[in-house]
Amino acid sequence: MVTEFARNQWYVAAYGHEVGRRQLGRTILNEPILLYRTEDGRAVAMADRCVHRRFPLSESPSHLVGDRVVCGYHGFTYGPDGVCVAVPAQQRIPRTARLRTFPVVEQDSFVWVWIGDREPGDVLPPRAPWLVSPDYATVCGMEPLNARYGLLVDNLLDLSHETYLHGGYIGTPEVAETPITTEVDEDAGVVYVSRHMDDAACPPFYAESTGIKGRITRWQDIEYHPPCLYLLHSRIAPVGSPPPADDGTDPHAFHVEVVYAITPSTENATYDFWAVARDFALDDEKVSDFLRDSNRTVVLQDVTALNTLEQVIAAEPDRYQELSVNIDTGGLAARRLLARMAGSAPAQTAVR
Numbered sequence: 001m002v003t004e005f006a007r008n009q010w011y012v013a014a015y016g017h018e019v020g021r022r023q024l025g026r027t028i029l030n031e032p033i034l035l036y037r038t039e040d041g042r043a044v045a046m047a048d049r050c051v052h053r054r055f056p057l058s059e060s061p062s063h064l065v066g067d068r069v070v071c072g073y074h075g076f077t078y079g080p081d082g083v084c085v086a087v088p089a090q091q092r093i094p095r096t097a098r099l100r101t102f103p104v105v106e107q108d109s110f111v112w113v114w115i116g117d118r119e120p121g122d123v124l125p126p127r128a129p130w131l132v133s134p135d136y137a138t139v140c141g142m143e144p145l146n147a148r149y150g151l152l153v154d155n156l157l158d159l160s161h162e163t164y165l166h167g168g169y170i171g172t173p174e175v176a177e178t179p180i181t182t183e184v185d186e187d188a189g190v191v192y193v194s195r196h197m198d199d200a201a202c203p204p205f206y207a208e209s210t211g212i213k214g215r216i217t218r219w220q221d222i223e224y225h226p227p228c229l230y231l232l233h234s235r236i237a238p239v240g241s242p243p244p245a246d247d248g249t250d251p252h253a254f255h256v257e258v259v260y261a262i263t264p265s266t267e268n269a270t271y272d273f274w275a276v277a278r279d280f281a282l283d284d285e286k287v288s289d290f291l292r293d294s295n296r297t298v299v300l301q302d303v304t305a306l307n308t309l310e311q312v313i314a315a316e317p318d319r320y321q322e323l324s325v326n327i328d329t330g331g332l333a334a335r336r337l338l339a340r341m342a343g344s345a346p347a348q349t350a351v352r
């Protein structure tokens with residue numbers, strides 16, 4: 001699986017609601033990053049290391065004064081552009097006293113940062129509009145993973161694991177039993193994996209939230225925008241319901257957009273951002289509470305499994321042998337695109 005990082009890409013650093021008038025520290029692609037919001041509401045990102053003696057500016061007693069951040073060790077003070085504006089006991093400020101800043105885009109409830117040695121230019125992060133749409137109700141969270149990000153990519157691109165890891169929540173026998181189709185849009189660099197189950201058991205995650213009592217038609221349409229954004233268009237309808245109409249309306253079905261942002265922190269740590277947006281029961285707080293708790297449990301089941309796998313793989317000699325089968329085609333396509341983005345040849349593994 002993939003461990004090299006794709007640089008010159010957008011990565012989710014935080015939810016917008018996490019970035020405010022107190023400093024937040026996140027490490028992304030091994031870069032310690034300080035995040036905070038200026039008094040006029042702009043999210044800023046800069047190196048989380050004082051140029052003087054490396055004290056972290058996200059850690060107390062470092063603190064904000066207006067839009068400036070004051071280092072908590074000897075008082076070096078920096079503006080939101082990273083430039084040092086004051087050092088203790090002298091007027092002269094060395095020209096080199098400045099923090100590297102990172103381009104920031106706030107979009108679809110995420111704070112995205114650009115990590116690389118080039119500027120993003122007009123490249124924007126991929127979209128997840130449901131998370132801020134009035135036509136959807138969204139619950140979200142983030143779990144830190146003590147595992148390399150490629151393990152989470154593999155996990156999310158192959159949902160057959162739901163039958164085994166997530167029984168009683170989102171898994172049923174039909175998920176692992178139903179074959180998938182995989183397509184890659186090479187130009188856009190997007191991987192599509194679809195699994196359409198015509199007649200399946202309805203897992204509690206959907207039975208409780210939609211109120212459906214019997215068996216269902218269940219579509220899982222994955223759209224992975226490497227490196228960071230994963231979308232699962234989930235369509236649930238009572239078995240035998242009509243498909244979406246030609247004009248795109250789909251009144252007989254329930255739709256859930258399951259969004260993950262996979263942000264590598266270090267070689268063996270990852271931020272696992274998750275969000276579940278639904279187009280039904282919009283004002284029902286009980287449904288929101290249920291989906292939030294249920295999805296957090298699902299995420300923690302994956303976190304536990306992937307943390308275990310990380311220990312196993314970290315202890316294995318390099319070039320250990322994997323065996324891939326049909327369910328892995330999406331994950332292998334993702335690895336190929338990620339390796340291309342990271343500028344390295346993908347490790348070959350034949351699908352048998």
Ligand SMILES: NC(=O)c1ccc[n+]([C@@H]2O[C@H](COP(=O)([O-])OP(=O)(O)OC[C@H]3O[C@@H](n4cnc5c(N)ncnc54)[C@H](O)[C@@H]3O)[C@@H](O)[C@H]2O)c1
Pocket residue numbers: 183185192193194219220221223233234235244248249250255256
């Ligand atoms: N899925 C693929 O294999 C594939 C391949 C290439 C390009 N694309 C492009 O990706 C995008 C999505 O493709 P797709 O095949 O998933 O789209 P689709 O229109 O076939 O719908 C599939 C998914 O979209 C959701 N959906 C359908 N009607 C909806 C409605 N009225 N409201 C809310 N959700 C609804 C359902 O959850 C369903 O799982 C499209 O722009 C398509 O052109 C998809």
Ligand SMILES: O=C(O)c1ccc(O)c(O)c1
Pocket residue numbers: 159162170205220232234258295298299
């Ligand atoms: O397949 C699903 O429906 C589904 C729902 C919630 C998740 O967090 C997920 O990973 C998959």
Ligand code: FES
Pocket residue numbers: 050051052053054055071072073074075076
């Ligand atoms: S380490 Fe920041 S002022 Fe000394």
Ligand SMILES: [Fe+2]
Pocket residue numbers: 155161162165166298302
């Ligand atoms: Fe999972």
